[in-house]
Amino acid sequence: MxxxxxxxxxxxxxxxxxxxxxxxxxxxxxxxxxxxxxxxxxxxxxxxxxxxxxxxxxxxxxxxxxxxxxxxxxxxxxxxEKIRINNLESIAVNAGLENKELITLKQVIKGHIARVFSGDMSDKAISSVTWETRSFVKIIGESPVADVSFVKMSESSRNIVEHSVNVAILSVYLAHHLGYKQLKILESIFLGGLFHDIGKTTLDVQYYEEHNLDVLKQKLKEHPIIGRQALQSNIQIGEEVLRIIEEHHEHNDGSGYPYEKRGAQLYDLSKLVSIADAFDNYVKNCPGNLTEKSLFAIQQLEKDNGNIFDPQKLLKAIRALRLGIK
Ligand SMILES: [Fe+2]
Ligand SMILES: [Fe+2]
Structure with a gap:
């Protein structure tokens, strides 16, 4: 404190x-x-x-x-302290205490992200995030794929901080299952997940005043571009992360935003983050326990026929998601 x-x-x-x-x-x-x-x-x-x-x-x-x-x-x-212990215990019921380190790191990262999103864009604040990301990803990267389950570390997101952390964990989980093994890649996708919506947090506060709702809607469409701009001068944030931020709302058929890029033009990791982003949003909007919510989210993803997501990636991601909720 x-x-x-x-x-x-x-x-x-x-x-x-x-x-x-x-x-x-x-x-x-x-x-x-x-x-x-x-x-x-x-x-x-x-x-x-x-x-x-x-x-x-x-x-x-x-x-x-x-x-x-x-x-x-x-x-x-x-x-x-009591909340910290309760969180650990409740997640440990699903995850087992062997995942204590990851769960603890997740809570620490949540705190750092809340600081950045509330306006602290200093090098120190960003490096707190990149530092803990490295530790988190190292544990995931060195674990056998079968031992890593996102559901063990997840909870339904209630706000932009929890959403961002969930998307990061889901994205790195998907990347790990899809065969990305290099720590540098796993780090990039985790950071891309954490920061994918940072453009929403760097908008001028005036847009969040109630009378500005229409302008806000319009401005929010620019958040992938604004997000890239917010982080591009930071030497700790690589081009891979910036591309994820910029491309997470692009669609496979070119119907997304901001640039209406098509599948072949998109970075592979952006495609995974966009699946993780949609998954977390579906989970958030469904009643029930986490498994029921996750199943609903998978069913929604399955409805896509190549419009939004890369079909091959989606197929593999759905397989990984099904394993992750077991
Ligand atoms: Fe977004
Ligand atoms: Fe998002």
Missing amino acids: SDDVLKTKNNYRWISLHISNIEPDIELPAPIYFFINGKFIEFKQKGDILPSEKYEQLILRKLPYFFIAANSIDVFDQWI
Whole structure:
């Protein structure tokens, strides 16, 4: 948690808390405040939740810092630790504790991505992501294919941070099953998955104001281009990753965007990320448990007849997805 301490006139101490420390949809252990026009305004009371939708809005609108009263820091620390352990335990029920390292890394990556998406595009923030990606991918790359199952590490995504992490894990899982073994390739596809929608987060915050919905829709169509631009000057992000970001909404038949490229013009890894992206979106929009949601998503993918996805890649991906939900 942040150590930034602010003292007000009456010597009351406040501590800033970044949104990456807050788990949406879980009751808060103490009130959280915004600092507006020189005043601390209570935003949520003890026992309230920060809904996922609101969590995403705050990230997109670049409002990631809250304050808590200094005397509630212990209770927040315990809350964060308890959530960390609960997450580990609940995933371990499906995954087994042998996947503890991957699950822990996934949680760490989620925190780093929340920071980047909420406006910290510094080299340090990006290298935190690339560093943990390397560790994650190394474990996947060195495991026998049969031992890696995305479902063991997945949960249904509730916001852009979880969606991005899910797409990264799914994409690297598909690449691994389809025979991509080089760590560098696996790293690129993982980073491409993490950052594929970063263009949505670097849009000017004014577009997220309610009265701008029509303009927002139009602007969102540009997110693959905006996303590439946001990362292209960063030396830690290679051209492979930039192509994935730029091409993840292109379709096999040329009906996608932004450039209406056709299958043969598309980078292989972009094709896999676009399958993973669609899969996670179908999962998100289906009721039921994760297996039921995943089966529904597979059925939806199977309906494609070469319009959106590369048919050969889709066939192999579906086979891998079926194995992954067992
Ligand atoms: Fe997208
Ligand atoms: Fe996406």
